[in-house]
Amino acid sequence: MRKIILDVDTGSDDAVAIMAAILSPDIQLEAVCSVDGNKDIDKTTENTLRVVQLLGSDVPVYRGCRAPLVKFLCPDRLPRRGESKPIVKDGKVIQMHADYLDIPAAEIKEQPISAPEFYVQYLRQATEPVTIVAVGPLTNVAMALMMDGTVMDKIEEIVIMGGGYNITNVTPTAEFNIWHDPEAAQFIVHCGAKVTLVPLDATHAACITLDDCERFRKLGTVSGDFAAALCEQRIAVHDDSQPLAVPHAAAVHDALCIAYLIDPTVLKDVREVHCDIGFRDFSEGQTILDPRYYTEEKNCRFAFDGDRFKFVDILCDLFARDKKSGR
Amino acid sequence: MATKVILDVDTGSDDAVAIMTAALSPDIDLVAVCTVWGNRPIENTTDNTLRLISALGVDVPVYKGCDTAMVKYLTNDYVENKERPVVMYNGKAFTMHSEHLDLPEPKIAPQDVPAACFYVDYLRHAKEKVTLIPVGPLTNLGLALRIAPDIVENIEQIVVMGGGSKITNCNPWSESNIWHDPEAAQIVAECGAKVVWVPLDATHRACITMDDCKRFREIGTFSANFAAGQCEQRIIVHNAQQPLDIPDAAAVHDALCVAYVIDPTVITDLRHCHIEIGLSGYGEGQTIVDQRAYPLEKNGYFAYDADRFKFVDILCDCFKRDKQK
Numbered sequence: 001m002r003k004i005i006l007d008v009d010t011g012s013d014d015a016v017a018i019m020a021a022i023l024s025p026d027i028q029l030e031a032v033c034s035v036d037g038n039k040d041i042d043k044t045t046e047n048t049l050r051v052v053q054l055l056g057s058d059v060p061v062y063r064g065c066r067a068p069l070v071k072f073l074c075p076d077r078l079p080r081r082g083e084s085k086p087i088v089k090d091g092k093v094i095q096m097h098a099d100y101l102d103i104p105a106a107e108i109k110e111q112p113i114s115a116p117e118f119y120v121q122y123l124r125q126a127t128e129p130v131t132i133v134a135v136g137p138l139t140n141v142a143m144a145l146m147m148d149g150t151v152m153d154k155i156e157e158i159v160i161m162g163g164g165y166n167i168t169n170v171t172p173t174a175e176f177n178i179w180h181d182p183e184a185a186q187f188i189v190h191c192g193a194k195v196t197l198v199p200l201d202a203t204h205a206a207c208i209t210l211d212d213c214e215r216f217r218k219l220g221t222v223s224g225d226f227a228a229a230l231c232e233q234r235i236a237v238h239d240d241s242q243p244l245a246v247p248h249a250a251a252v253h254d255a256l257c258i259a260y261l262i263d264p265t266v267l268k269d270v271r272e273v274h275c276d277i278g279f280r281d282f283s284e285g286q287t288i289l290d291p292r293y294y295t296e297e298k299n300c301r302f303a304f305d306g307d308r309f310k311f312v313d314i315l316c317d318l319f320a321r322d323k324k325s326g327r
Numbered sequence: 328m329a330t331k332v333i334l335d336v337d338t339g340s341d342d343a344v345a346i347m348t349a350a351l352s353p354d355i356d357l358v359a360v361c362t363v364w365g366n367r368p369i370e371n372t373t374d375n376t377l378r379l380i381s382a383l384g385v386d387v388p389v390y391k392g393c394d395t396a397m398v399k400y401l402t403n404d405y406v407e408n409k410e411r412p413v414v415m416y417n418g419k420a421f422t423m424h425s426e427h428l429d430l431p432e433p434k435i436a437p438q439d440v441p442a443a444c445f446y447v448d449y450l451r452h453a454k455e456k457v458t459l460i461p462v463g464p465l466t467n468l469g470l471a472l473r474i475a476p477d478i479v480e481n482i483e484q485i486v487v488m489g490g491g492s493k494i495t496n497c498n499p500w501s502e503s504n505i506w507h508d509p510e511a512a513q514i515v516a517e518c519g520a521k522v523v524w525v526p527l528d529a530t531h532r533a534c535i536t537m538d539d540c541k542r543f544r545e546i547g548t549f550s551a552n553f554a555a556g557q558c559e560q561r562i563i564v565h566n567a568q569q570p571l572d573i574p575d576a577a578a579v580h581d582a583l584c585v586a587y588v589i590d591p592t593v594i595t596d597l598r599h600c601h602i603e604i605g606l607s608g609y610g611e612g613q614t615i616v617d618q619r620a621y622p623l624e625k626n627g628y629f630a631y632d633a634d635r636f637k638f639v640d641i642l643c644d645c646f647k648r649d650k651q652k
Contacts, residue, residue, distance in 0.1 A: 066476060070398050070510040073517070074606050116474045117444050124439075143474055146393060147441040183398040190401075279402060 001028045002131055002156075002261055005122070007064070007115070008254070009037025009136030009177075010047035012097050012230045016315070017135055017254035018051045019223040022059065023318040026262050029057075030122065030130065033115035035064040037136035037180055038097045044136070049106035054222060056324065061108075064115030064140040068181035078284040080179075081171045084241040096237045103226065119144030123151035130154060131261065134188075135161040135254035137177050142184035145191055157194045159257045160185075163275075163287030164200035165304065169242070171285065175200050178277060179285025186277040195300035197275065198257050199287060202267055206256050206306030207249035208315075210235060215312065221322035227315065246308070256306055259314040266314060268305035272298040329356040330458050330483070330588055333449070335392070335442070336581065337365030337463030338375040339424050340557040344642070345462055345488075345581035346376065347550040350385045351645040354589045358457065359449070361390045361442035365463035365507055366424040369394040372463070377433035382549065384651055389435065392442030393466040396508040406611045408497055408506065414567040423564045429556070446471035450478035457481060458588055461515075462488035462581035464504050469511025472518050484521040486584045487512075490602075490614030491527035492629065496569065497612065502527050505604060506612030513604040522627040524602060525584045526614060529594060533583050533633035534576035535642075537562060542643060549651035554642065573635075583633060586641040593641060596632035599625045 006021050006029060008014040021029045032052065034045040045063045052059055071077055086095040111118065119140065123130070132155060134141050145152065162177035162185065170176040178185045189195055208231045216228040234250035244251065259266045274296040278286035290296050332355050336342040349357045360380065362373040373391045380387055399405050414421045438445070446467065450457065459482060461468055468485070471478060489504035489512065497506040505512045515522060535558045543555040561577035571578070586593045601623040605613035617623050 065473060067473065069473060070514070073510055073513045114447060114474050116470075117447060120441060120444055139473075143443075143470055146395075146397065147443045147470060149394065183401055186401045187398070276402075279404075 002026060003028045003030050003128060004131045004133050004261065005031050005033065007033045007035055007132065007134040007136060007140055008048055009035050009039065009044045010051060010101070011038040011044065011254070012234055013252045013254040014135055015047070015051045015101055015230055016227050016252050017258050018048065019055060019227060020255050020258040020315060020318050022055050022057045023223060023321050024258065024262055029059050031060050031062060031118060033062045033064045033118065033140050035115070035136040035140050036066055037177065039099060041066045043099055045110055046106055047101045049108055049110060050101050050103050053106050053108045054103050054226065055322070061110045062113065062115040062118040063110045065143060068137060068139055069142060069183045071181060071183065078171060078281065083170065084237050087237060087240045089236055094233055094236045096234060115140040116143035116147065120148050120151065123154045126154045129156035131157045131159060133159045133257050133261070135257055137181040138184035138188045139181045142187040146187065152192055155193045157196060158188060159196045159198065159260060160188070161198050161253045161257050163197050165287065165289055167200035167204050169200060173278065173283055174285030178287055182277045182279050182285045189275050189277065189300050197287065197300055197302045198260060198267065199302060200251070202303035202306040203251040203253040203256050204244055206266065206308045206311040207244050207246050208252050208312060209246060209249040212312045215316055216319055219316065219320050220326050221319050222324040222326045223322040224319035225326035227319060255315065256311060259311050262314055263310065266307050266310045267303040268307055270301050270303045273300060273302045274298050275300050275302060329354055331356045331358050331455060332458045332460055332588060333359050333361065335361040335363055335459065335461035335463060335467055336376055337363050337367065337372040338379065338428065339366040339372060339581070340561055341579045341581040342462055343379050343428060343557050344554045344579050345585045346379055347383060347554060348582050348585045348642055348645045350383055350387060351550060351648045352589050353648065357387050359388045359390060359445065361392050361445065361467050363392040363442065363463040363467050364394050365504065367426060371426055373437060374433065375428045377435055377437065378428050378430040381434040382430045389437045390440060390442040390445040391437040393470065396464065397466055397469050397510050399508060399510070406498060411568055414564050416563045421560055421563045423561060442467040443470040443474065447475045447478060450481045451475060453481040456483035458483045459485045460584045460588065461485065462584055464507035465511035465515050466508045469508065469514040472514050479518055479520040482520040484523055485515060486523045486525060486587055487515065488525050488580045488584045490524050492614065492616055494527035494531055496527060500609060501612030502614070505614055509604045509606050509612045513606065516602050516604055516626060524614065524627055524629045525587060526630060529630035529633040530578040530580040530583050531571055533593065533635045533638040534571050534573055535579050535639060536573060536576040539639045542639065543646060546643060546646050547652065548646055548649035550649040551646035554646060582642060583638060586638050589641055590637065593637045594630045594633050597628050597630050600627065600629050601625050602627045602629060
């Protein structure tokens with residue numbers, strides 16, 4: 001059993017990741033931390049609580065940072081340039097991430113301390129190593145490790161959904177999670193822990209199709225149904241504004257990080273690289289990989305490909321374990 | 328009633344004077360002392376703070392803080408700060424801040440919580456408002472305000488030692504505390520709490536002379552003697568590297584912030600203005616005061632002048648109360 005802390009900005013694909021982590025027999029989910037990202041912190045926290053509640057889990061949820069470390073201190077940063085537009089289908093507006101997930105409002109409550117405080121407290125007291133899976137901007141994790149660098153040896157691995165080499169989304173050079181808090185990302189890739197980046201190159205390869213959604217639904221569980229609905233929503237938006245190589249398919253980025261913990265071979269072509277994050281001008285938020293033969297020291301692992309069939313099999317196995325039946 | 332205060336220090340010679348003043352003043356209830364990197368690495372500034380608190384024999388918890396700037400050193404895209412050379416005087420080497428304060432090993436240890444976590448936890452649960460006096464780089468507060476912006480509700484005011492309008496020390500445009508962590512300073516500048524900046528413009532005016540040191544020594548307490556030693560060391564370095572208008576004198580920056588909380592009239596020209604911090608290039612760490620007739624929204628108070636005689640009187644009053652001889 002691998003102990004993990006999940007850091008999310010829920011978020012449609014975050015919701016799939018949370019469900020997968022809760023249901024996996026290979027993972028002991030210690031806590032879920034929310035962060036500012038896909039939506040503001042109030043929404044990502046509420047949405048996270050909704051997913052935890054939907055599955056009847058008692059995993060604690062910690063509210064994280066409201067804004068990136070320093071990005072918006074000075075108005076000289078690069079604005080978002082081009083993005084997936086909401087689409088209207090059957091009279092309904094469909095977005096990559098709805099403001100609020102379409103499941104019951106949370107009655108369960110977040111914990112009384114903030115996410116960075118939780119990280120420091122947890123890691124200081126930990127007797128076994130823990131893996132941090134951060135699938136939103138890296139603000140909370142960077143904050144915690146800036147406050148207390150002595151807890152580094154408690155971290156087995158930091159798995160990050162973020163970045164892109166041949167594929168980007170929020171600007172011509174950047175993926176959203178990294179672009180939203182580039183300084184936090186640069187701090188984390190150089191923090192000295194084992195860092196595995198799961199970028200768009202891998203998540204777009206490990207896409208989920210409408211046929212896969214049907215498989216989720218056939219499981220007849222709450223998580224299977226909800227994952228199917230979220231993936232269908234993503235497919236509708238992908239088809240409209242970021243069609244993938246496989247037709248009628250969507251990347252479900254964040255969940256791929258959880259699948260990787262269950263079976264590392266779901267990521268393919270994982271290379272040791274030297275990675276820096278661009279801060280300014282047109283490189284803001286870019287995951288810059290050193291392609292030179294005489295590269296600088298390698299500081300993280302970067303996944304260039306993913307196995308979509310294995311990914312869906314892993315998710316199906318997990319959603320089948322859900323004891324709550326759907327519909 | 329005594330003002331509740333949290334000090335944030337990178338001890339540091341003038342930090343030491345500030346700590347003693349705050350710990351001894353009847354007008355201040357010193358809740359905690361947080362340490363931060365700055366004048367020296369965090370291990371030294373923490374050890375020095377613990378030594379001084381032990382020597383004073385006061386019961387104040389010490390929280391160890393951050394060991395580097397929030398983001399400044401993440402790239403090589405920052406302006407280098409040249410170390411000033413050591414000053415030789417009577418065959419002995421002097422620097423503005425000794426690596427170790429000349430005091431016995433500490434008898435106390437830091438608390439088991441990082442400084443930034445302490446701020447968040449303490450301020451979220453505070454029953455009355457607290458005055459913060461950060462006199463080193465603003466890293467701890469920058470993190471705390473980012474983690475929990477709501478803590479400003481329990482902050483009475485933030486009295487910062489840092490910046491300079493007409494006087495700088497780190498490079499042509501910046502003062503050391505602000506230059507060390509400009510982003511953290513900007514977070515503080517725009518946080519919404521009342522922020523009073525005590526910059527070099529004020530601290531160089533409120534200088535302490537060799538004669539003042541003599542006055543301290545005549546008091547005969549531990550704190551008075553120790554403060555005299557710190558100030559004399561600073562005067563030697565000032566004379567060699569940054570002579571002030573008044574001969575044989577030194578700025579004792581950090582202590583002026585504490586004196587201001589004890590008696591606000593020690594600052595004689597405090598202006599309400601818009602203040603922001605330069606983050607890069609030849610502006611990195613600059614405290615920019617908007618002096619236009621149509622300034623941006625006023626977000627702080629900037630001290631342009633101070634009363635050196637009142638400052639010394641305040642310090643003497645505090646050192647007299649010290650029970651350690």
